[in-house]
Amino acid sequence: MSSTSNVSPKISLDTINPLVKEAQYAVRGELVIKADGYRQTLAKDPASLPFKKIVACNIGNPHELGQRPLTFLRQVLALCHYPELIKNEVTAATFPADAVARAEFYLSKIAGTGAYTHSKGLSFIRDEVAAFIEARDGHATDPEHIFITDGASSGVKQLLQTLIASPADGVMCPIPQYPLYSATMTLLNGQLVGYFLNEDKGWSMDLPELERAYDAAVAAGTTVRALTVINPGNPTGQCLSVENIEAVVRFCEARNLVLLADEVYQTNIYSTVPFTSFRKVVKDMGSDVPLVSFHSVSKGFVGECGQRGGYFHVTNLPADILAQLYKLASISLCSNVTGQLTVGLMVNPPKPEDPSGPAYAQERDQILESLKRRASKVAAALNALEGVSCQPVQGALYAFPQITLPAKAVAAAKAAGKPADTFYCLAMLDATGICVVPGTGFVQKPNTYHFRTTILPSETDIDNVNAALAKFHAEFLAKYA
């Protein structure tokens, strides 16, 4: 052993980054770790627990709960990974001509799926995204303003990392919010400036509350850098009207805030309010507000979470800031090619007149109609429970019901050292195998309790899930009456 007088402290919870210790991500937290344990127990002895399987309602993971992938999309991915399927006439003949043509087009542009790409993503995929945005919003779109990312999450992190310059800097986020935002802000040592959504009005976004939150943050010494909107809402499911979006744009304009529009659920709409992108409203208004819009292949009717594909699109950002975002992206080299191709296939699906067009439309419509039925079924089932109130699920993939817990249950939770909603959700998992996320994980108004569950259990499963939840809920109330 070499001699030394200098020695560093051993690695321990006391020496590592305190921000890593502090960060919380409830969507994969205590409940999920416990559910993983139950899964292993069930694999060894299926009769050892009061339920036969874990129902993963903690996360919007459509394929895990039985949603099937879109055929055209997977055909093109298979052909791109193994182009021999095209060269071999026998196998090529089993694919629709448009799938072969799309794969040939992609393959003509790249050295296969195995090469690093440009750090902003493949240029021909960015062209497809630009064409999609242009068609959706009716405004010219520059592919150079698009960055392809590993899911939307990595783009959100890149933006927040760029925007937070000091511990006094903050970003406004809805409360409740998707915990990616709170976890990332903790890791960046920035301020999460929460604005409350109005639960009584279907989780609407009210301007006076935005003003209150901004002014309170400034009064507390925070420099607010940006405002995040999740539309349709996660975990809350509300959809913003054009008037609402315009008000938010003006709010940000007046305060020089960068607008971060998390629009990953833009095709998950179940109400009569259609989706309108922030980009469209900003361009229609002729606003110069800096805007970054996020999208993903993980949600919608595509549901390809495992491919980790997404993009962000910047509007009204100075060129030198774009250059910084490019440099930051380059440190991660590039996002995965399968995810990039999946982005292209999501934004540029077969046209109705293409060979795969009718089948694609049928697969899409079946998924969306089924999601709509389930959104309404889940909200109704929750509202039928004593002391539970669930706002309409207008969009996205979740219900976020408020639960009134008996005083004895709150006391028992306190005695167990758990937030009361976590205590409730753990009891639900123990009794039913249904894994949901406590409202605490999304932040909520003080002295209110919620949980997030997904509408994704299949139509053959969802009545059973709702029934099991109702039975548990009644027994829980009886136990703590």
Next chain:
Amino acid sequence: MSSTSNVSPKISLDTINPLVKEAQYAVRGELVIKADGYRQTLAKDPASLPFKKIVACNIGNPHELGQRPLTFLRQVLALCHYPELIKNEVTAATFPADAVARAEFYLSKIAGTGAYTHSKGLSFIRDEVAAFIEARDGHATDPEHIFITDGASSGVKQLLQTLIASPADGVMCPIPQYPLYSATMTLLNGQLVGYFLNEDKGWSMDLPELERAYDAAVAAGTTVRALTVINPGNPTGQCLSVENIEAVVRFCEARNLVLLADEVYQTNIYSTVPFTSFRKVVKDMGSDVPLVSFHSVSKGFVGECGQRGGYFHVTNLPADILAQLYKLASISLCSNVTGQLTVGLMVNPPKPEDPSGPAYAQERDQILESLKRRASKVAAALNALEGVSCQPVQGALYAFPQITLPAKAVAAAKAAGKPADTFYCLAMLDATGICVVPGTGFVQKPNTYHFRTTILPSETDIDNVNAALAKFHAEFLAKYA
């Protein structure tokens, strides 16, 4: 517009995170941006420049430069993305039985490739990795100590983020180093504690230099948390002997440093020194030094950079630190499934007696033998140049020659506001289309100049690349004589 007395400063280079501004990643920096511009120029007018194509020697991207993917690997990926290929007897019959069997095994364990996985990665892939490590090193390996990641880079970032607790914390890194380390340390606001590799002794790693660097850092008030070793070296290509590794382990043991072993080039060995993992040496020694080992599908003979697959494996880390790493991974949900499957296919290839075994071995051996020929060819061609000295390329995918630049060239670089090696590399790009990375990007000893180039141009190309470089070099020397 809503009235407000509070207004935030507009987004600009002066308001964003100064660490993002400061971070540099030369592998995709100024040279690459200029090369991208030339690519676009050539696409419009192929005769407009003194060269016909850009040769991307800036990055280890094998498939981009013509290396073909391994057939078995791509067959299994295609089958997993589109399982109809197995169900259809006609297409299934075109695949070897072991590719079908592997895909069926993977598909039996997952809800297809489209679902989020466990944040540490799919358990059956971690089992395959554990079996690989066990067979390689002869020591029992726990799959729970393995985290599957989007390439090795994301794992390195997770570890550095966890280890750096304050701006006074540092991590020892080789100089020259792969700029992922310097860029990440800048972003984390930690101290890069450089230890010099000994160029005159083939870039060897000397204990007295480690001691000097550690003691100097401590004297300057830095708490050193970890030591990074890249073996085989990037950009330097050296391979460590067992004795060398043992000395490093003892060095870290004596100072309580976490050892970060970047072993992504472990199958790229061209010398007589075989690869030995840090894990094997640590276990053989019975050491309790905390060790994190990184591997990737992007290098070796697999070269699947685009899939973004990799893993890290922890040894001797406390369970509560593992739990923190798991939580941090969960904030990114999971790495992409294609990358995860590629990790499995890399560590568990067909056996010689399997239907795909002989073809797989042939593909592997052809790539490795060709890389070996090119490693020696590139070093010889560089050493034949006036004022250029290149150490033997014992491993990895790069040469890192030292160049002696004429005083007039150094003066011209200074006048242009560029480091002299950047000036030289820009001139090379302008004259030949060959894009390499200046030594500045890797950090180098003061008053020395280097560049990194890859040995990856194909065997049909490499003599032309070497000849073009030699012609440019002679002209450059003549111009600044």
